[in-house]
Amino acid sequence: MAALETILIWCALLGLCIGYYLVPYLITYSALRDIPAASRIAAFSNLWLAFQARRVRRSAAVHAAHQRLGPVVRIAPNHISIASTAAVHPVYGHGNGLLKSDFYDAFVSFEPGLFSTRDRAEHTRKRRMVSHTFSTKALGGFEQYIQQNLAVFVRQWNLKADNANGQFAKVDALAWCNYFAFDMIGDLAFGQPFGMLEKGKDIAELQLEPRGPISHAPAVYLLDKRGELNAMLGCVPALIPYAKWIPDPFFYKGLSGRLGVNAVGTARVTERLQRGTKSDRIDLLARLMEGKDDLGNSLGRNELISEALTQxxxxxxxxxxSLCAVIYWTLKSPGVLQKLQKELDTVIPNHDCAPTFSQVKDVKYLRAVINEGLRMHSTNSIGLAREVPPGPGLEILGHHFPAGTVLSVPTYSIHHSKEVWGDDADCFRPERWECLTEDQKTCFIPFSYGPRACSGRNVAEMEMVLITAIMFSRYDFELYQDQWKLRDGFLNKPVECQIGFKKRYR
Incomplete structure (x- = not known):
């Protein structure tokens, strides 16, 4: 009798599991059954996509599925990936009405920030309050801080070059790109850099409570682990409350990373708030504190922390x-470095004087090299998920997608599409930017597209133009690795980039 009861219990559990996956496949998502799935599991469960994210290779797995199955692929029961020009505007463009999916719930810290806010009205409110932070007028005030950090970068690299006694000084370019970028955002957002450039190390202050003791931790490492975990949990949001109970280093390292990043942001915001708005600093947090919504309300403290963390x-x-990608592909591609240096020499006659943004922002080949680096290595390679809202649904490429369907355009796949970029889509060729087709302009989406595109794009471009111009005009380089390994969490991140550099003399 006991054996029979055990068998019946197991049969019931099996029936529940089958029903849990089979009923949605046959009924809820029946309109999607004609779309080829990345795997048999993907049609019934989001576990396939979550598994690829856990392996930190989601964009590569989705790209491989598109190469096998075509431009429209089912990567989860109600999630369709569309690698086509025809999908960019309908999915991400203005006025389309699509919503952010529950993928973004994994990125909420204290409360939803501009990036993780799913409600359209609330997103509009937040964007209105944040947009003035990156206005053209504000952008002009940021350059002085970029130049200050560039001066520290150059001083440190000159010291390394001098110590190499005429030989190439060997460094991991990724590490130094991280030091510069973190110090830069620390300066722009919170009023002072993290000090990574000065130390030449991945280190930042941590304060778990506003009045608690101060410790130090590797912020870059913590951010990497946080991003990988969030990208995986975004595929299975139901797991978010239970992540801390999962006995897998991937989860507890990711949770530690999330806690550490939150602590860094909280400490910096607290410190900056104590200085108030009466400072001469023109930083992002000061701009955020000045922001008002339509009712004249300012951001609350938790909102400020969330937005500061987002920035x-x-x-x-x-x-x-992105900087690391530009370095890697410039050095890996024959003739590119020499052509870039020749052009930079015409606009930066004296290497000892740092160029201004106005001097180099319109240097065509420099811009082409940066854009091609962003295309070849899309730092956000996955397709950002959007949900079809209630109503008649949406039609793309002859497929009807009813309300509730999640759609995404995979950035890596669209940036490497031979139909869009030609047979040499997998080659680094800056010359392609001399004459772009309309499809190529539409499909270049490193900062996303539409009303939810990256609000800090102008600042990022200013940073990249200035540091790229300074690096390649001042130094000669060697590349010490033929291939590089990538870890694809929320961002597609190189593991390392080993190079050599020495001072350049003309």
């Missing part, structure tokens, strides 16, 4: 990864 995360890792 810290968005303005550090993304810039570092």
């Amino acid at each position: 810290m995360v968005a303005g550090s890792d993304t810039t570092a990864n």
Whole structure:
């Protein structure tokens, strides 16, 4: 009798599991059954996508599925990836009505920030309060702080070059890109750099409570682990409350990273708030404190912390990864460095004087090299998820997507599409930017697209233009690795980039 009861219990559990996956497949998402799935599991469960995120290779797995199955692929029961020009505007453009999916719930810290806010009205409110932070007028005031950090960068690299006695000084370019980007966002957002450039180390102050003791931790490492965990939990939001109970180093390292990043942001915001708005500093947090919504209300303290964290995360890792990609592909591609240096020499006659943004912002080949680096290595390579709102649904490429369907355009795949970029789409060729087609302009989305595109794009571009111009005009380089390894969390991050550099003489 006991054996029979055990069998019946197991049969019931099996039936529940089958029903849990089969019923949505047959009924709830029946309109999507004609779309090929990345795997048999993907049609029934989001576990396939979560597993790829856990392996830190989601964008590569989705890209491989598109290469096998075509431009429209089912990567979860109600999530369709569309690698086509035809999908960019309908999914991300103005006025389309699509909503952020529950993927973004994994990125909420204290409360939803501009990036993680899903409600359209609340997102509009927040964006209105934050947008003035990155206005053209504000941008002009930021350059002085970028130049100050560039001066520290150059001083440290000159010291390394001098110590190499005429040989190439060997460094990990990724590490130094991280030091610059984190110090830069610390300066712009909180009024002072983290000090990574001065120390030549990944180190930042941590304060778990506003009046608690101060310790130090590797902020870059913490941010990496946080991003990887959030990208995985975003695929299975139901796991978010239970992540701390999962006996897997991936989860507890990610949770530690999340806690550490929150602590860094909280400490910096607390310190900056104590200085108030009467400072001469024109930093992002001061701008955020000045922001008002339509009712004249300012951001609350938790909102300020959330937005400051958003700026810290968005303005550090993304810039570092993109800079590293530009360095790697410039050095790896024959003739590019020499052509870039020749052009820079015409606008920067004296290497000992740092160029201003106005001097180098319109240097065509410099811009082409940066854009091609952003295309080849999309630091956010996954497709940002959007949900079709209640109503008649949406039609793309002959497929009807009813309300509740999640759609995304995979950035890596669209940036490497041979239909868009030609047969040499996997080659680094800056010359392609001399004459772009309309499809290429539409499909270049390193900062996303539409009303939810990166609000800090102008600041990031200013940073990249200035540091790229200074690096390649002042130094000669060697590349010490033929291939680089990547870890694809929320951001597609290089593991390292080993190079050599020495002072350049003309």
